[in-house]
Amino acid sequence: MSDFFKVLGTTILALGVVAGVVIAGQDSTYFVPPPEAVAESFTREIAARRYDRAIPFVDPASGITEINVRLGGGELHARAGQIDNVEGVPGVIRGEEATASAVLITEGAGRVQYFFRLARREYAWKIVEWSDR
Amino acid sequence: MDPLRIAARAAFAFIVLLVLVRVSGKRTVKQGSPFDFTVALILGDMFDDAVWAEVAMSQFVVATGVLVGVHVLMDYLRWRKGAFRT
Numbered sequence: 001m002s003d004f005f006k007v008l009g010t011t012i013l014a015l016g017v018v019a020g021v022v023i024a025g026q027d028s029t030y031f032v033p034p035p036e037a038v039a040e041s042f043t044r045e046i047a048a049r050r051y052d053r054a055i056p057f058v059d060p061a062s063g064i065t066e067i068n069v070r071l072g073g074g075e076l077h078a079r080a081g082q083i084d085n086v087e088g089v090p091g092v093i094r095g096e097e098a099t100a101s102a103v104l105i106t107e108g109a110g111r112v113q114y115f116f117r118l119a120r121r122e123y124a125w126k127i128v129e130w131s132d133r
Numbered sequence: 134m135d136p137l138r139i140a141a142r143a144a145f146a147f148i149v150l151l152v153l154v155r156v157s158g159k160r161t162v163k164q165g166s167p168f169d170f171t172v173a174l175i176l177g178d179m180f181d182d183a184v185w186a187e188v189a190m191s192q193f194v195v196a197t198g199v200l201v202g203v204h205v206l207m208d209y210l211r212w213r214k215g216a217f218r219t
Binding site: 001003004006007008009010011014015017018019022029030031032033034036037041088090124 | 134135138141142145149152153156157158185186187188189190191194195197198199201202205206208209
């Protein structure tokens with residue numbers, strides 16, 4: 001049973017270190033997913049048609065709803081066909097705001113790029129604006 | 134992604150996993166059961182998610198801590214009650 005408490009203690013200690021870095025150290029890219037990783041994860045969920053799993057990456061106050069995401073995803077799949085790869089591209093981080101993009105390599109439309117504006121909400125980057133080209 | 138960030142995340146996640154596995158009482162592969170191997174695979178997948186920033190480090194720590202903690206509890210119950218075979 002002592003092993004269990006050692007595991008519990010280690011977990012609490014590690015969480016304390018993470019909280020110290022993120023909250024006290026104002027970290028926004030090391031121990032929290034950076035903007036390009038959020039953009040890539042969001043786009044991967046759309047590419048896999050898992051629209052409900054894309055929504056947690058969006059700021060609830062942004063006005064982007066699951067319906068918007070489904071419509072955007074449906075349009076992408078109709079235009080681009082099979083999606084072979086998704087890669088996040090870093091943008092600019094300025095205080096609590098950031099930009100990033102995600103490049104999709106597709107069968108039908110070639111290279112498609114999604115552009116994102118993100119804001120830091122409760123220590124995590126959330127998408128507040130999304131457009132494609 | 135910036136290599137420095139990848140290195141920092143990999144180093145921290147490695148240290149957390151190393152300490153968790155050590156304090157859980159497992160020392161060698163020889164001591165392991167097939168289920169230990171399964172847990173090791175799951176931990177490896179979590180490590181991958183943490184290094185590539187697919188999850189926040191706090192989520193990684195909670196997930197690995199709970200997984201290893203439950204695994205240790207199951208071992209304890211198996212030893213104490215003989216009720217579980219992992």
